[in-house]
Amino acid sequence: MTPEVSLSIDGGFLRPLVETDVHQGYVDGLNDPQVNRYLDGVKASVQTAQSVCDFVTADRRSPSSVLWGIWTHESARHVGTVRLHGVEHRHGTAHIGICLFEPRCWGRGLGAAAIGVVTRWAIDALGLRWIEAGAYEANVASQRAFLSAGYAWAFDIPGKYLLEGAPTTVKVYAARA
Numbered sequence: 345m346t347p348e349v350s351l352s353i354d355g356g357f358l359r360p361l362v363e364t365d366v367h368q369g370y371v372d373g374l375n376d377p378q379v380n381r382y383l384d385g386v387k388a389s390v391q392t393a394q395s396v397c398d399f400v401t402a403d404r405r406s407p408s409s410v411l412w413g414i415w416t417h418e419s420a421r422h423v424g425t426v427r428l429h430g431v432e433h434r435h436g437t438a439h440i441g442i443c444l445f446e447p448r449c450w451g452r453g454l455g456a457a458a459i460g461v462v463t464r465w466a467i468d469a470l471g472l473r474w475i476e477a478g479a480y481e482a483n484v485a486s487q488r489a490f491l492s493a494g495y496a497w498a499f500d501i502p503g504k505y506l507l508e509g510a511p512t513t514v515k516v517y518a519a520r521a
């Protein structure tokens with residue numbers, strides 16, 4: 345699913361990523377332990393320009409996800425992504441995740457703004473009624489971003505997932521139409 349739409353946020357905009365948007369800063373960010381500490385799949389192997397392009401291609405072809413790039417007005421290249429995935433039209437549900445791979449953009453409210461506009465788009469354009477996000481208990485910044493974007497804590501999943509080799513709790517947040 346690749347909608348032809350751009351979403352405005354304070355200080356920037358989002359639009360679905362295409363392969364030509366992949367740049368070395370994106371790849372390096374995904375490989376940076378400070379950036380990817382709370383990301384799950386990216387740490388399975390070292391990311392390359394090709395592996396990231398392959399991911400963008402697969403996402404563009406998927407009927408159940410949209411990978412949005414986050415641009416700021418001061419940057420010619422995107423500084424992060426928001427991924428709406430697992431879209432289930434029959435139930436009106438989806439999952440959402442975010443990665444700001446440019447640390448200079450952290451703490452500015454950019455993540456919450458991006459989560460908020462993608463969530464509103466998913467509810468309005470796709471008719472979704474429940475959008476869910478999981479965050480490791482230690483990932484306080486992500487939890488704050490989801491709460492600031494209008495999400496509410498829904499439930500915890502204790503001990504199922506590993507963070508740095510140890511069982512941890514994942515806190516699940518949801519936005520509801």
